[in-house]
Structure formats: C-alpha cells, structure tokens
Amino acid sequence: MTTSPPAGTTQEGTRRDGRAGPATSLTVTEVRAVLLSHRYPQGEELTWVGGTIRSWDAALVEVVLSDGTRGVGEAGAGIMAATAVPGLVDAFRPYIVGAAFESPLEVADHLRAYTAFWSRGGIASGVAGAIEIAACDAVAKRAGVPVHELLGGAARDRIRAYASGGLGTTFEQVADWAATQVAAGFEIVKFRAMSDPDTTLRLLDHVTATLPDGTRFVIDAVQACASTPWSAEDAIRVGTRAAELGALWYEEPMQADDVAGFARVRAAVDVPVSGVESNGTVREFAELIGAGGVDLAQPDATFVGGFRAFSRVARLAHGAGVDCVPHVWGSGVTFAANLHAALAEPTVELFEYCTLPNPLRDALLIEPTDFVDGTIGAPSAPGLGVQLTEEIERRFAFQAGGGHVIR
Known part of the structure; x- marks a missing residue:
C-alpha cells in the first residue's frame, strides 16, 4: 500500500496544526452501489436549453469496514450515467474487499494502480474516488470526527x-x-x-x-x-x-x-x-x-x-x-x-x-x-x-430514464 501522507498532513495521523489525528487504518469487507432518484412531479421538472431534467439521480457507493462501520461516497457522473456505476463497482470489488490500508486516502490510488488497463480517467476514476470517499466517511464515523479532520483539519470555520x-x-x-x-x-x-x-x-x-x-x-x-x-x-x-x-x-x-x-x-x-x-x-x-x-x-x-x-x-x-x-x-x-x-x-x-x-x-x-x-x-x-437509510432507499428508489440527459 502507499504510505504518502494524506492531504493536509505532514505524516499519517497528524493534523495541519500538529495535533494527533484519529486512527485511520481500515479493511473493507463489503462494497455496493446504491442508485437513487428524486422524480420531479409532472409540471415541476427542471427545464433549460439542454433539455428537461425529469429526475435528480445519484450513484452512491457504500462500504462496510471489518468492524461493521459503514460509509457512503458518490460518483458525480451518476447524475447523467447512474446505470454505468454498478458494473464498475463490481469490477473494483476484487481489488478492495479484504485489502488493508493505513489510511482511507490510499484507496483510490490503490484501485487505479491495480486497474490501470481500464480505469485511467472518466467515470471509472470517479467510482474509485467514490469508494475512497466512502472509506473516509466510515473511518471518520468510527472515530467520531468530521471527515475534514482526516484531511488535516479545516483551514477555516x-x-x-x-x-x-x-x-x-x-x-x-x-x-x-x-x-x-x-x-x-x-x-x-x-x-x-x-x-x-x-x-x-x-x-x-x-x-x-x-x-x-x-x-x-x-x-x-x-x-x-x-x-x-x-x-x-x-x-x-x-x-x-x-x-x-x-x-x-x-x-x-x-x-x-x-x-x-x-x-x-x-x-x-x-x-x-x-x-x-x-x-x-x-x-x-x-x-x-x-x-x-x-x-x-x-x-x-x-x-x-x-x-x-x-x-x-x-x-x-x-x-x-x-x-x-x-x-x-x-x-x-x-x-x-x-x-x-x-x-x-x-x-x-x-x-x-x-x-x-x-x-x-x-x-x-x-x-x-x-x-x-x-x-x-x-x-x-x-x-x-x-445518512443512507433503508427508508431513504425506499423513498428515492431509482427510476431509469431520467437524470440530467442533454438533448
């Protein structure tokens, strides 16, 4: 695994202000894609010169750590191409499940390094980043701190x-x-x-x-x-x-x-x-x-x-x-x-x-x-x-055929 320091830190686990940061080591045991949609009621769609936005879609990624802590990330391109994300998550799964990291900030680099034949950019890199973001969310939740603490601390309030x-x-x-x-x-x-x-x-x-x-x-x-x-x-x-x-x-x-x-x-x-x-x-x-x-x-x-x-x-x-x-x-x-x-x-x-x-x-x-x-x-x-709850997954169940489609 890589050992370069996280963004905003001088060494693993040290904040920008010199105080010790939370423990950051982790092992991912599960990863899944979660597609969600908010479908706008008829007459309330968002319209612009690029077309009509009938739903706001999201392609989320949830990871589970070995201690059961869950975290959530998002592939931003999912607003337009949500259905492309689950297959990419499946393709990344063998390279993330069971892998041990000193910091969640190593995750996306690790995934791109092992999948360099097909993940060099575009939505694939975004999905790798979504997994990293989810890992950071989980580690920060485990430590009881906001994610910016893992990034070296907030530079401003x-x-x-x-x-x-x-x-x-x-x-x-x-x-x-x-x-x-x-x-x-x-x-x-x-x-x-x-x-x-x-x-x-x-x-x-x-x-x-x-x-x-x-x-x-x-x-x-x-x-x-x-x-x-x-x-x-x-x-x-x-x-x-x-x-x-x-x-x-x-x-x-x-x-x-x-x-x-x-x-x-x-x-x-x-x-x-x-x-x-x-x-x-x-x-x-x-x-x-x-x-x-x-x-x-x-x-x-x-x-x-x-x-x-x-x-x-x-x-x-x-x-x-x-x-x-x-x-x-x-x-x-x-x-x-x-x-x-x-x-x-x-x-x-x-x-x-x-x-x-x-x-x-x-x-x-x-x-x-x-x-x-x-x-x-x-x-x-x-x-x-x-938060990603069962109620949210039910309430915003994915509906294909919407999203930010440019026509």
Missing part, C-alpha cells in the same frame, strides 16, 4: 458560497432565479448560457441589467454549449461581452477535451476562464493548466477521483498561480464531500452551492446546511454528515 443554478429557457426565468438568490443572501450568482452565442449575448445583457449593485455574476457556457459546441470565435465573442459586463469568470467556453481551444479563448478575453468540472484525473488538470487554458480550476472530488486527487489539483493550481473553486452538482453526498475537501485546503476560498430544488440532496444530509450571510459553516457531525 466558514467558506464563502456562490449561488449556482440559473437554468430556464427564457431570459425572465433566469433573471428571476438570480433575484431570488440575491434576496437569500448570495453576493455571487452563476447562470447558464443559451444554446447559441447570439442568444447568450442577449441573455447576458438582460440578466446583468437586473442585478443589484455589488452583485457579481458568472456565466457558465456549459462546454460551449453542451451537445453542439460553439466555435472558438463565438466563444470569444461571448467572453468579450462577459468581460465588458464585469463577469467574475467565464466557465467552460469550449468542449472539455479542447485544451488548445481553452488556451485560445483565455488568451483573447479579458475575463478569467474556468474549467473543467468533469475532468477525471489530476493529469487532465495538469495539461489544462500547463497549456494556459484556465485562470480557475474546478475539480470535483466525486469526478476527479477522491479527496487526495482533489487536494493534488488544488495544490497544482496554487503552484501555477491558478485559483481553485470546486464544482458541486449532485446529491447531499457530493455536496458534503466537496465541502470537506474545500474546507481542508487553505487556498480554496469559494464554494459552489446549487440552489435548485433537490429533496434527495436534503434527505441525505444529517443536518441542514449552515448557510448564513453568503457563507457555509464547517460540518461538525461525524463522517461526511450524511
């Missing part, structure tokens, strides 16, 4: 959050959403582009004209824009207008794999460029940052491969003079995992808070989110602060 959502198919829907977020105490709002660049330019003008003084905004081009990417020239036109209007950053102006396109857009616009939330490896972030593609990296612990991978990206970004803000768009498990990861990294100062209605997210959280004056407080419950 609270973290500033921005409102993320901004779906809708009309300018008015997006503007109304933004106004609601400002009224709730957010100082930063992020809304999504329309399908074509010209309509997106008009959307920018419309929404920003309605924002109160002092409110900052982010425009998310959703890989320019999702299924039919814009040209670099069009992405630059949108970014130029976003800069003129004072955007805080311009998100994913090109398709995720178009590293050269990211670099071209970034060089041409006077607004910070960000990406790529769906990257499944630290290597992909290294390539994007090395090419000059982004001013702001957006790793997601449930996509990029777990807590240790998240920390590597955050530190890589900081070393290159690039900011780091996590992507957070999933169930309560994804929310909690990224919150603990962000709190434990001294250089991460902003957190994405999806404000779209999601009863599944809320049911999985043990305590309501501590949101006050635009900030979120550090969780204090043992583990991630999430």
